[in-house]
Amino acid sequence: MDPKNLHPLSTLPEAELEVLLRKALEETHPPGTTFLEQGGQPAKALYLLLEGQVALLDGEQEVETLEAGEFFGFPSLLSGEPPALSVVAKTPVKVLSFPQEAFQRLLMYPEVARFFGQGLVQRVQLRRVPEPSLFAPVGSLVRRPPALIPASATVEEAARRMREEGISSLLVEASPLGILTDRDLRNRVLAEGRPPTTPVAEVMTAPLFTLPVETPIYEALAAMVERGIHHLPLTEGEKVVGVVTHTDILLNQAQSPLLLLRRIERLELERYSPEVASLVESLFHRGLGGVEIGRVVASLNDALIRRLVKEAEAALGPPPVVYAFMVFGSEGRREQALLTDQDNALAVAEEGHEAYFQTLAEHVVGGLIRAGIPECKGGYMATRWRKTLRAWQDTFRHWMEAPEPQALLDTQIFFDFRSAAGSLSLKPLEEAVLEGSQKGVFRYHLAQASLAFRPPLGLFGRVRTEEGFIDLKRHALAPIVALARLYALMAGSLAKGTVERLKAAAEGGTLSQEGAERLEEAFRFFFALRLKHQLAALRQGKEVENRVLWSALTPGERRRALEGFRAIAELQESTARSFQLR
Template identity: 45%
Template sequence: MDFVKVCPPFEYLEPNELELIEQTYQILHFRPGTCILRQDGASSQFFYLIREGVVRFLHRGEEVATADAGETFGYPSMLLNCPPRFDAISSDDVILYAIPKTTFNQLIDNQEFAEFFLRDLSQQLHKTWELDTLTFGSELARPVDTLIHRPPVVVLPQTSIQEVARIMRDQGISSVLVDGEELGIITMKALVNHVLAEGISPETLVEQVMVRPVKSLPADTPIYAAMLFMIEERADHLPLTQDGQITGIVTNHDLLRYQAKSPLYLLQQLDHLPSVEADGNYRAEITRTVQALFNDGLQVDQIGRIVASLNDTLIKRLLKMTEAELGPPPTPYAWLVFGSEGRMEQLLLTDQDNALVYRDDTPAARTYFADLAECVVAQLVQAGFPACPGGYMATHWCYPLAHWQTLFNDWINKPEPQALLEAAIFFDFRPVHGTLPMHSLNHIIAQAKYRPIFLAQLAGNALSFTPPLGFFRGIRDEDGQVDLKKGGIAPIVAVARIYAIQMKSQTRSTLERLEAAIEAGLISREDATALAEAFRYLQWLRLREQFHEISEGRPPDNKIQINHLLGREKRHLREALLYIRDTQDSVARHFRTDVLG
């Protein structure tokens, strides 16, 4: 036992616990190349400690890790009673101490021994997420250059646009690169819309009309990332590079052909929406698109960004069409979204959360923007965004900028319960459309850093979202259900928002706020990573349950049936909730919420 008791986590065990191991463990010898655990095979019945030799871990035949003397393995499969996620292969002669499952279950009554595994929460959640999704062969994880069928066509800067058009026609392509002092690109769409339609001479040199600089991505970028880039950049052609050279160009049509339910297809539909009555299928289209992305293994935060881009496109289109009916705005304005949509974390469509800010407070402006808000909110209801029961919509929140400035200042300086609620809602705002800058509102939010009473009160509100855990750290359900939003997602969002205010950050995404908090020294990288993985995992569980509800003809909500979870999923849910509670305890100590009246 001398070797065992100095290896983590056995160093935490009491003498009687070490004696239990000595009475029950087995010594196993494996020759080189022996498969100790088989991926997707029977669950492990032992917790293994390597005494001598090296064990290799392979995922689908590819080595992903190794372990040698003093290291352990077999714990996740054994404890969760699930198939091993890797092949465990002896690299040379290997001697293992194999501790039976029954013994291990007694040892985890030792708090420090158990905490050794809980401290691995971040990695375990990350592996669960990663291995259950993209790394299991998702087509969207393939390199985007697998969609390229030919090298790019390149012309010189002195080539006329007439010659460029002829080259495109003859070679059946929709773009060419322009190789000069600065690389450029010209597309068939640009030739038609910005050259021929403007009456520019066919003899004009291509260098005078090409787009530069060229935005590109590495050739090995996953398809889902390239798709997201093209949606956010509104690009229809994307050059790909390898070793500093452009190897090909992928188009939105390549991605549309690749995936029938591609969000790029929906984006094109929105761009050409003929009337406000034509968007009635938007909710169903979004649901189908999100389900396709989810089934392909795309991470929930990436799905959220795609949904936000699609929602933004719809809102902009509706606003432009309504402006065309009402006439030009009498003063600059901005249409804001907040809540999960403001943070770009909305997955399926939920209640509207929007507002309108305009610059000049005149009778004409008040009438115009009241009409604009009423029309667009009604159109969004028609598209599938329900009206907000709390009234947080532009029909109620439509004010001149000066009034918004007063509201923001009052929420910070007079942190009454309603003010704290509205600060938490509106401080996640994101402008979607309009020309009115929001610098002044962002500046007011930044000043909240210097209002300790406001921060403490906001932290106290964040702690009101309590993870559903019982006295013995088990999951506490109500009628077999757990509300993942109230008990898990909302607390993480609230903590990240406080961090953002404390460091005067204008980031809106919860994950970006956590990353920024690391850089500001407000949270350790280990804790932030664990919290981020918990956030992704809870979002993933909720979305999966929502699709299950939709398939049964029920409206989706934020609750999950505990009996729908596998053993390992319940454990990871419990670990995520425990980590959230620990984070809340840390926030409470930092802001001294215990002394609030």
């Protein structure tokens, strides 16, 4: 292996590279050699692995294997602190050792400094001891047992109790258990002119949405953002043991999705996109997975849509009939980490009222554009796609009973639908999808659509690039999304997220457990890899895209990408055989 061809050394001026290589020592070591000891002496050199493998160990647990072409020692060199992980040879190894002064000289070059800075973040995340403020149990935020009040108590008694105890919610002793919050008192009592003698039972929220105390804070946070709630009861077994509030979580974090959620109602639309990008970068560098970040961002987008819908209704008057503002594609699957184009539509209860709903759609779509979410290039937006619920059922049945391959390829994102705003139930549409998903002709064409995008593997399993680039959306994420959609529907599941669909397919027996787990691992990896490079592009003022430069990936990333590509290819081949497709 020639170090001159390895990134980032290949970016150095030739003369400078020659000087640095002359300072380096080539060494060979047997298996079991400990290069760095966790918590031991700080690193004195930067190591480049030329041959063999070394293990990164967190205690006794191996968290990563490094192969030829990868560096180690730089996290400790950058921080000046003891190594966070042990580095031990797994096989006979050959390394190139750069002294500390050579490493400092390397850091004078921006591209090299950026490479090792990003590598530092990745190595820290390997420790599996993420930042406590995101990964600690949400129960750690509970400060007191829940306060309870009888359902027969009056709202005046409840308000007095909250003031005396300095709390913002009470659990209501009803069946099922309910909750009354300070927001309920403002919005359901004062704003509606109810008398102080109103029974608590009339204005409480029931049944409770709860989570177990051991739930990680990031999951609790995502659930609160998703539902737009500010109080979260926590359970141990069947018993509610405490309530955490948005304030508890805000105080626990420097930058929180809940803080942005609270500001969405008043935020200038033009500030939305940069605020989301800043939040995403913060969450990513604090160790939150890309898929989990996507769920948080989708919930924020939903809140923005609800704001725009509310504004439209305030200007136009109450809607003449109930409706649902639907979202599709990555937003429908809750997998939109950075803002991409819109995919939305309207479902209305009955025909007529075109002027009202066209104006509403234009306000929402236009507001999303101002917020940095551009128009859909394919035109799949509520300004063009508006039907009655019955017409939507007919449209879906047509797609499923007499599908045309290209039309289905273009419209399969509609099968990721969910409601982001409005009160019209989409259950009849979900039932139509479940019914149609059992038809052989629909499955056949959906399987055909899942083979439209293939992983970039050439002869002997080597990666084929396009001018050195790999399109992660087209050749990695899109085929996994399509395969998960196919096998989840075959299992009779209405799950929307790709990870949830893979789990449902495994539980339903349409995918093997191993196959589902391999695809989930690949999906999580490719999602995070794309996000990492998109965030880097944002920081550098470059265009955010789905392509990555293959040579810029670390050897470990290339290895994991190959494993993911192979998992996709194997399931696509199996699908082609099962459905007798070429």
